[in-house]
Each structure stands twice: as C-alpha cells, then as structure tokens.
Amino acid sequence: MNASPLRIATWNVNGLRARAERVAAWLDANAPDIVLLQETKCDPAQIPEGLFSSRSYEVAAIGAGGRNGVLIASRLGLRDVHESIADYTPKGHDPELPDLLSEPRLISANCGGIRVASVYAPNGREVDAPHFHAKLHWYDALRAWSAARISESAPLILGGDFNVAPTDADVWDPAALVGATHVTPREREAWSALIGLGLTDAALAVTPVGERAPFTWWDYRGGAFHRGWGMRIDHLLVEPRAGAILSSSVDREGRKGASPSDHAALMIELEPAA
DNA sequence: ATGACTCGTACGACGAGA
Secondary structure: OOOOOEEEEEEEOOOOOOOHHHHHHHHHHHOOOEEEEEOOOOOHHHOOOOOOHHHOOEEEEEEEOOEEEEEEEEOOOOEEEEOOOHHHOOOOOOOOOOOHHHOOOEEEEEEOOEEEEEEEOOOOOOOOOHHHHHHHHHHHHHHHHHHHHHOOOOOEEEEEEOOOOOOHHHEOOHHHHOOOOOOOHHHHHHHHHHHOOOOEEHHHHOOOOOOOOOOOEEOOHHHHHHHOOEEOOEEEEEOHHHEEEEEEEEOHHHHOOOOOOOEOOEEEEEEEOO
16 A cells, blocks of 8 residues: 555766765655666766765666666665666677677666666667667667567556657657658657557646647757747656556756756656555 | 757766657
8 A cells, every 4th residue: 555656767977976965965855766877977976975875776787887877776675677778689780880788778677567767769860870760770679679568467668768759749849850850750769659559648648739848958059948948858657557657747946957858857647546 | 940958977078868
C-alpha cells in the first residue's frame, strides 16, 4: 500500500561534480523516490561524497571519464542492475560506425517492483554524420532491449535525455531547426517505434489537448532560456501497467540562476498499480 | 555573425554537447 504517489524524476545534469550543490538542493526540495541522472561525466567513484547516501538513496551508476555517464538513485530498493544494451546490437549494424553501444548511456534496475532505466541517447552531431547513423542504431538496440523488458513481469519506465523532439510542437521554432538533428523524420521514426512498444509519453498524457507540453532543454548561448528558445527532449516513458500518471512537471527554477545545467529536471507522480 | 555557453581535461586550448 502506498499512502502517497511515487515521484520519479529525470535530469541531465551536465556534470554531476559541477552540479553537486544544485542536485542536493533539488533532492531536498522535491524528494523524488527514484532519480534518473544523465551526463554525470564521472566515474562512479567520483560521485560527490554523501550526496545520495545521506539522503537514504541507494545508487547504481556507470561512467567512463568525463563524458556521458548515467545513474539511478532509489529509495524503493535497487536490484537486478543492467549496465548495457550492447547485447541488443541490431542486425545490419555497420562495424565502421562509432561504437555508441559501448558508451555508458543506459543503466537500469528493479526499484520496488518497477524496472526503471536512466537513458542518455546519443546526440547525433550532424544529420547523416557517422554519429547520426550510430544514433539510429543505438535506438534500434534500445527498442529491442525495451521490448525484452516489457515481456517480463515488472513494468518498465524509461526516463532520460532522448535527444529527440517528437513533434514540431516540441521545439520553439521548427523553421530554426531545418537541417538540424533531433527533429528529422528518421529520428522521429525511431522515437515512434520505441513508443509503439506500448509506452506512454507521460508529459503528453497529462497535457490538455491544444496545449504544449513544456520544454526541458535550452541552449546556454544567446539567452535562449529567457527567450523561450527550447526543446522537449527529456522524457519519461511509462508502461501503463506500472500505474496511473497523476502529474508531470518541469523544474524551470533549476534552469535559472548561477551555474545551471542546460536541461531542467522532469518529474512525474505515479499512482502504482495495485 | 562560420558567433553566442559550459564541462572536463589538464593548465592551454579543444572536443563535445543539442
């Protein structure tokens, strides 16, 4: 029995060591039960001392030097950790492409009966660059891994920085992004195929028809945040059997002031299925 | 404006991010 809904949050922090004070304040203000972080940019041994343990979280993290890196912190237990989707490399994978499946971009654990994953999708760099094709292959592997999890008894929740804006409503100005990554038909097809496994885009699910779900990322440059020049590229994807999505919110305060991440945290409240 | 920030690496720029 849960007296109150679960709070599940995801945040690309752009450097956990650089963001330690902000993460601490955000944890204290929001009290999430499950925290998914991306771009920690550190090895697990470099996680700021006590940041999670002093707040009663168990942590599972992977990292390799100063790039990428993902983490799960849970107050609901943390077991059966998965650290790679490389076993789900798609058929036809071009071995000449960058090996993004070996980078620390997904970690998953069973937290209180829910299989959660912290996901950091590749950027893609330039349309049709090697990294762009590798991004699409990485999405194929993510879809295959997710399909395998959906066949298991624990419901699946994916959260993270997916580096795809699913529709033109998810960017401030489609005309400004012609020729850019994150909005191409191929990336959006990869996104749709993932969603099509039977996952609910939580932010959309609680957004009234005709309104726009809030952005989660704004470029550091040119005052983009204050101009509203953002995108919705961080997502929480919920298998319906996990429970009912009660709310979804973006922590815009976390994008303000000194030394913010370029991403804001996304958090949902979930009433777990009985 | 082929720009604009920021992090990590390593102590001066530079790759990468989106």
